Amino acid sequence: xxxxxxxxxxxxxxxxxxxxxxxxxxxxxxxxxxxxxxxxxxxxxxxxxxxxxxxxxxxxxxxxxxxxxxxxxxxxxxxxxxxxxxxxxxxxxxxxxxxxxxxxxxxxxxxxxxxxxxxxxxxxxxxxxxxxxxxxxxxxxxxxxxxxxxxxxxxxxxxxxxxxxxxxxxxxxxxxxxxxxxxxxxxxxxxxxxxxxxxxxxxxxxxxxxxxxxxxxxxxxxxxxxxxxxxxxxxxxxxxxxxxxxxxxxxxxxxxxxxxxxxxxxxxxxxxxxxxxxxxxxxxxxxxxxxxxxxxxxxxxxxxxxxxxxxxxxxxxxxxxxxxxxxxxxxxxxxxxxxxxxxxxxxxxxxxxxxxxxxxxxxxxxxxxxxxxxxxxxxxxxxxxxxxxxxxxxxxxxxxxxxxxxxxxxxxxxxxxxxxxxxxxxxxxxxxxxxxxxxxxxxxxxxxx
Numbered sequence: 001x002x003x004x005x006x007x008x009x010x011x012x013x014x015x016x017x018x019x020x021x022x023x024x025x026x027x028x029x030x031x032x033x034x035x036x037x038x039x040x041x042x043x044x045x046x047x048x049x050x051x052x053x054x055x056x057x058x059x060x061x062x063x064x065x066x067x068x069x070x071x072x073x074x075x076x077x078x079x080x081x082x083x084x085x086x087x088x089x090x091x092x093x094x095x096x097x098x099x100x101x102x103x104x105x106x107x108x109x110x111x112x113x114x115x116x117x118x119x120x121x122x123x124x125x126x127x128x129x130x131x132x133x134x135x136x137x138x139x140x141x142x143x144x145x146x147x148x149x150x151x152x153x154x155x156x157x158x159x160x161x162x163x164x165x166x167x168x169x170x171x172x173x174x175x176x177x178x179x180x181x182x183x184x185x186x187x188x189x190x191x192x193x194x195x196x197x198x199x200x201x202x203x204x205x206x207x208x209x210x211x212x213x214x215x216x217x218x219x220x221x222x223x224x225x226x227x228x229x230x231x232x233x234x235x236x237x238x239x240x241x242x243x244x245x246x247x248x249x250x251x252x253x254x255x256x257x258x259x260x261x262x263x264x265x266x267x268x269x270x271x272x273x274x275x276x277x278x279x280x281x282x283x284x285x286x287x288x289x290x291x292x293x294x295x296x297x298x299x300x301x302x303x304x305x306x307x308x309x310x311x312x313x314x315x316x317x318x319x320x321x322x323x324x325x326x327x328x329x330x331x332x333x334x335x336x337x338x339x340x341x342x343x344x345x346x347x348x349x350x351x352x353x354x355x356x357x358x359x360x361x362x363x364x365x366x367x368x369x370x371x372x373x374x375x376x377x378x379x380x381x382x383x384x385x386x387x388x389x390x391x392x393x394x395x396x397x398x399x400x401x402x403x404x405x406x407x408x409x410x411x412x413x414x415x416x417x418x419x420x421x422x423x424x425x426x427x428x429x430x431x432x433x434x435x436x437x438x439x440x441x442x443x444x445x446x447x448x449x
Contacts, residue, residue: 015266021258022198028140028259029133032200113137117205126204136259137202143256144203146249147216149326152333155223157380157435161443162373164360166352167230169293169341169436170286171223176334178222178278180310182215182271183327194264203260214263217271218278220253225279230286236359293338294345303342307335311421325414328424335425336432343437350440376448380439387434391427399423 014020025031111134115126131137145151152175160168191212201207224246232242254272257263263271282289293299311328344350353360363369399419400407407413414420443449 018194031130115204140256140259143252176330182218186210199261214271221275224249332425332428333432336429340436
């Protein structure tokens with residue numbers, strides 16, 4: 001037994017090693033422009049005695065001075081030109097680059113790139129890095145976007161409006177609670193991101209957040225496998241096809257997080273396995289939860305209490321962070337969608353297909369079907385984006401005035417729980433309710449249902 005534990009610990013240490021991430025990045029054609037003699041980095045370990053936000057901000061400030069993950073100190077501010085900068089034969093400044101980086105930049109197949117988004121806490125834009133394999137860069141950039149907000153804004157409404165409302169409702173339930181569990185676990189373990197160097201920070205948006213487990217890996221596993229779990233038997237398609245699509249989706253998101261330099265291999269594997277446990281927990285009770293949300297007399301009260309209550313728990317585990325705001329956002333969206341399902345059922349606005357019609361079959365593709373689906377999607381998403389814009393414009397100033405906070409620094413105001421928590425819940429519960437109730441009603445009025 002002792003030998004087993006020792007071997008297990010050694011394997012975990014190996015999978016957590018940032019050098020393993022760096023080797024994978026190098027294999028995929030990612031090269032950092034590190035100084036010639038970088039300092040030995042500290043490995044990401046749990047530090048429960050240090051205040052979370054101070055730890056994150058200090059790391060971000062150090063990254064900002066030293067160039068987040070990829071560059072040398074003393075280069076001065078870098079213009080914010082994010083994404084691919086195009087083919088270049090000069091490469092980064094030779095004073096802060098290794099000779100190998102300069103040689104690589106001279107390669108006609110090499111592209112200089114920068115992180116697509118600023119660091120969410122420090123505003124740092126990151127440093128340039130070299131891409132030798134553009135296909136993998138675009139593939140894994142797409143993969144990591146499958147775990148970001150814009151994808152959720154597209155995916156859930158599309159499934160709800162064009163495929164199966166029941167599947168979409170239950171997916172949102174699993175997504176919201178899966179993200180809550182993952183983020184809460186991060187805030188209890190408090191491991192830092194993989195050290196750079198040696199890791200190249202292809203992404204810096206979440207670089208100052210905690211990393212164990214990977215919530216991108218959790219979401220990227222929960223959605224496809226839950227979608228497979230909910231649709232197989234309800235819709236007609238081969239088992240192997242559905243399983244392969246779910247597995248490919250999950251693997252793409254998980255591997256992309258290592259490629260981006262945001263997670264160690266251990267953190268990604270943990271996120272994947274953690275989500276399988278969560279799905280195993282939800283599988284026998286998900287239908288009962290959905291039915292209660294629709295039919296329960298006290299369902300609206302329980303929906304609000306549970307989603308807000310767990311949001312308070314998540315916010316109390318550590319100081320403010322963007323990922324914690326994302327958790328409240330998911331719970332707010334879940335609450336709004338659950339309330340909408342209750343209203344829809346009680347008023348008979350959106351009924352599920354009878355059991356006698358199962359299994360459902362995919363309709364034959366036609367020009368009219370595609371045009372109708374695309375029209376529903378674009379009209380609906382436009383309504384949601386306008387709703388979110390209006391609610392943001394109204395809610396933040398209202399909360400600042402309510403709590404006597406200055407409105408000239410929105411970022412600082414939103415770092416306070418009394419602003420960020422109600423802001424996320426108010427805005428995204430309204431968006432979730434609109435998505436599941438108001439927009440389908442609008443489709444009926446427009447003759448697009």
